[in-house]
Amino acid sequence: MTLVLEQLLNGLQFGVMLFLLAAGLTLIFGIMGVINLAHGSLYMVGAYAAAFAAAQTGSVIIAIFAGLAAAALAGMAMELFVLRRLYARDHLDQVLATFALILIFNQGVTILFGRQPLFVSVPPALNGSVELLPGLIYPVYRLIIIAVGLAVALGLYLLINRTRIGMLVRAGATHREMVRALGVDIRLLYTAVFGLGALLAGLAGLMAGPILAVQVGMGEQILIMTFVVVVIGGVGSIRGAFFGALLVGLVDTSLRAFLPGLLRQVMAGSEADALGAGLASMGIYMLMAVVLLVRPKGLFPANV
Amino acid sequence: MALLALALGLVALPFLVQALGQPALVPLATRVLIYAIAAASLNLALGFGGMVSFGHAAFFGVGGYVVGILYRTYVDDGLFLGLIPGTSQLLITLPAAILVGGLLALLIGALCLRTSGVQFIMITLAFAQMLFFLFVSLKAYGGDDGMTIRRRNELFGLNTRDDITFYFICLAAAVLVFLALWRIIGSRFGMVLAGIRQNERRMAAIGIAPYHYKLAAFVISGMGTGLAGALMANYLRFVSPDMLHWTKSGELMIMVILGGVGTLLGPLFGAAALVILETVLTSWTEHWQLILGPILLLVVLFTQGGLNGLFSRLGIGRSER
16 A cells, blocks of 8 residues: 555656646647757756756755756757747748757767766755655655645646736737737747746756756657647646646556556566566557547647 | 659669779668658658658568568568468568558558647657557567567578668669659649648548548558668668667658658658768767757758758759649
8 A cells, every 4th residue: 555655656756747847848839839859958958957066066056046047048048049930930840950959959968978877866955754654654855846846836827827927828829829919029928938948847857866867868758758748738738737747647657666566467577577667668658649539639728 | 854863873873882992881872772761651641641740660660570570480480470471581571561561550540640730740659659668578579679680581582681782672662662652642642632731621622531541641651661661670680679769750750851841852862861961970970969960950940841942942953842
């Protein structure tokens, strides 16, 4: 029982990380209509900047600011110099251009930091475990990640639904031309949204540092899953991104944790492990295929 | 005219590079041809049919695995699934790969074409990823490590191990594929497909069911990509789940976009440019991606219609849209 609860918490933690990335991606896609393959690179930039700052200064606060600032700046630069020219273009041109950006970011980081993955230790203040329930001991750091993710989700909900900027964002996602026609400076809105998305990606990256290895290519691994989340949730919908991320996080984590064990009941150990791992990795893609076949616009379509 | 020069150049190429003392260029050109077949097939769905598939690695990889599994069965003298005897004859493995690629495309396409737009991109990706993980977990066929094919498939007692012989086999396949695509694009079917790409609702209004046309184009596209995969497995004498990875789908897509979406010869230029650039740049520097990235970026930002568009504006070659 405690094992199941622990895996559920792991799934939740992975889910909120995915949400931080998916929120930015879905906004950028929903509002600007840009497929940004390089969103994972912003996650990587955040992780590297935070890891570097932490190694140099030893200060957690400085590391957090470094990660956020680097990701946001990289994102705004990306928007200003490349993507701004591609809004009116075909999706395919955007795919090629952002793929080129991935190559540039990956090689740039390789030249600066080398190929060896960086290992980041958990900040000492958060390096403990708490007993949530009798027998259920869980690391504080992962709880913090869940809390930060949920807080960001709440903040975004308030920002989108309760403020003037949020109103423009919502209007931009559904009726882009109308917003422009009403005299809103859409370029400023675009850069702001892009910066916000990059900031969230950087936040996810810097929090992932102590759990996963900080290495080149970490962005692409998670990018594909983020796209799965965005499509399952419904493109352009923050609410969809939130529930989609939690769903994907929980399904992926629990399949990985439990499927090999279940298969071992019916077949030999090593084969069960290989097949279980394979099937578990297929899980979220099957989930996406089923969701899209039943609801082609995703679970929470933005513009109905 | 330019087409004729291109054809002559491709036939003369192995002898030319031999005379220049650069025999290593023959395998490179073979790789270009194989990728050109795959990219041109993808282009039928992506460029002419408007179906942006991010899952064509599925057909590429499965085509490769057809060769690998048939060869393994042949060596073991067994029956695949207890039914199908193995073989190492190119004249059987290639049609088998085309058939399996087509059947797979029929299955995937029939489901995926219920969606469109970005959802279509993602659901094709989903099916390709499922196959990727399926083959990773199939320990019987090498799993993660893939499997080696000790000898290339046989054809009329030719020495397929010889680089130049294999180059001409691939060239013949490429010529057949490009001729077939040329005929398809110019046919009534091709016209309807172009009409559907431009305005699906209008085509439906004049009494044409878009779904069936799109599905047919998707299946043909899968068949061609399966063929390319089978040739690649023979070329490398190795298949692994790498051929099914989503980055391979991306690579094929990049070749099409780089060469020129919806043009007949664009994918050939795109495949050549990407494969050659990669090879040349890797020999210069370890950080070749830092050069390739900006080149791709410049192509997107400053050329409309990829390399094919650039060539036709410079007056070389011709664009067929």
